[in-house]
Amino acid sequence: DGGITQSPKYLFRKEGQNVTLSCEQNLNHDAMYWYRQDPGQGLRLIYYSQIVNDFQKGDIAEGYSVSREKKESFPLTVTSAQKNPTAFYLCAVGGTAGSKQYFGPGTRLTVT
Amino acid sequence: GENVGLHLPTLSVQEGDNSIINCAYSNSASDYFIWYKQESGKGPQFIIDIRSNMDKRQGQRVTVLLNKTVKHLSLQIAATQPGDSAVYFCAETPYNFNKFYFGSGTKLNVKP
Numbered sequence: 001d002g003g004i005t006q007s008p009k010y011l012f013r014k015e016g017q018n019v020t021l022s023c024e025q026n027l028n029h030d031a032m033y034w035y036r037q038d039p040g041q042g043l044r045l046i047y048y049s050q051i052v053n054d055f056q057k058g059d060i061a062e063g064y065s066v067s068r069e070k071k072e073s074f075p076l077t078v079t080s081a082q083k084n085p086t087a088f089y090l091c092a093v094g095g096t097a098g099s100k101q102y103f104g105p106g107t108r109l110t111v112t
Numbered sequence: 113g114e115n116v117g118l119h120l121p122t123l124s125v126q127e128g129d130n131s132i133i134n135c136a137y138s139n140s141a142s143d144y145f146i147w148y149k150q151e152s153g154k155g156p157q158f159i160i161d162i163r164s165n166m167d168k169r170q171g172q173r174v175t176v177l178l179n180k181t182v183k184h185l186s187l188q189i190a191a192t193q194p195g196d197s198a199v200y201f202c203a204e205t206p207y208n209f210n211k212f213y214f215g216s217g218t219k220l221n222v223k224p
Contacts, residue, residue, distance in 0.1 A: 006155075031210060040120055042201065043156075050210060058211070083185035090155055098144040098205045101212060103155035 003027040004104035011109045013085075021076045023091035032074035033092040033101065036060060043090065049074055059064045067093050078109065085111045120199060122219045124179045131189040133218045140183065143206035143207035147176055147187045150217070159187070159200075164207075187218075197222045 003055030005024045013019045023032065033049045035043040049068040063082025068074050078085045088108050094101035125131045137145075143164045150154035160184075162169045164174045169176050175188040185202050201217035 004155075033213075040216060042216045043212075045211060048210065073216075098207055098209060100146065100158060100161060101203070102158060103148075105155045106153075108153075 004091060004093055004102060005106040006089075006107050009105065010106060011016065011107055013111050014095075016080045016112055018077055018079050019085075019109065019111075021078065021091075021109070022087055023074045023104060024072055025074075025075065025091075025093045025104075027093055027102070028071070029093040029102075030071070031094050032068070032072070033094070034058070034064070034066065034076045035090045035092065037088040037090055037106075046076065046088070046089075064078075085109060120217050120219045122221055124221045124223060125182045125192050127192060127194060127224050129192055130191045131187075131196070131220060131222075133187045133189075133220065135185040135187075135215050135218075137183050137185060137202070137204045137213075137215075139204060139206060140180075140211070141206040142179075142183075142213075144205050145176070145185055145206070146203045147185075147200060148203065149196075149198045149200055150198045154200070155180040168215055192220075192222050192224055196220060202209060 003026045007022045033048040034046040044060050046064050047066040049055035065077045091104040091108045093100045146161045147159045150156040160171045160176050173190045179187045199217040201218050203212040203214045203217045205212045
């Protein structure tokens with residue numbers, strides 16, 4: 001992290017509400033990623049973007065949406081269609097073609 | 113997040129001993145590997161990386177070994193300290209690919 005900001009650190013929502021998680025970076029990386037982390041499991045890719053105004057679905061995109069209007073920002077919306085949204089969400093940035101990925105501090109989302 | 117490490121394999125070592133954490137990967141096309149350290153409630157922190165044209169790489173107190181024949185990666189931590197207590201996981205990606213695949217991790221517990 002250092003140049004990657006995720007806010008807020010903790011987020012609470014009622015079931016049925018959409019919620020948007022913020023990810024901002026000042027590292028000038030082209031690629032940005034959203035992962036979900038559940039206890040005892042590896043990180044799972046939700047969406048990624050290699051360039052402004054373009055993004056691709058990851059392995060578990062259902063119930064999520066993203067936008068990439070600026071190089072610095074890659075917000076993730078968790079919609080009411082996501083059946084099990086409570087999780088730790090991590091944003092990462094990195095160069096393309098198998099170069100290092102750096103992670104933000106994460107947002108813990110709890111939906112009740 | 114706070115529950116990272118739940119139900120993960122655990123390695124317990126005495127302070128000052130060396131630690132070895134292992135990771136098996138399945139994709140023979142994987143070309144680039146990273147080890148991350150994740151403390152409870154925080155985002156993963158980059159430790160060290162290695163490409164498939166190498167079988168060993170050293171950093172400060174850490175060494176990564178890669179055995180492509182058996183698709184095995186290990187992280188060695190010398191003179192383990194209490195501050196090394198965390199979950200460690202590996203990530204892999206094929207050459208010229210923009211997605212990483214992550215292991216579920218190993219929890220390292222350092223006893224003072």
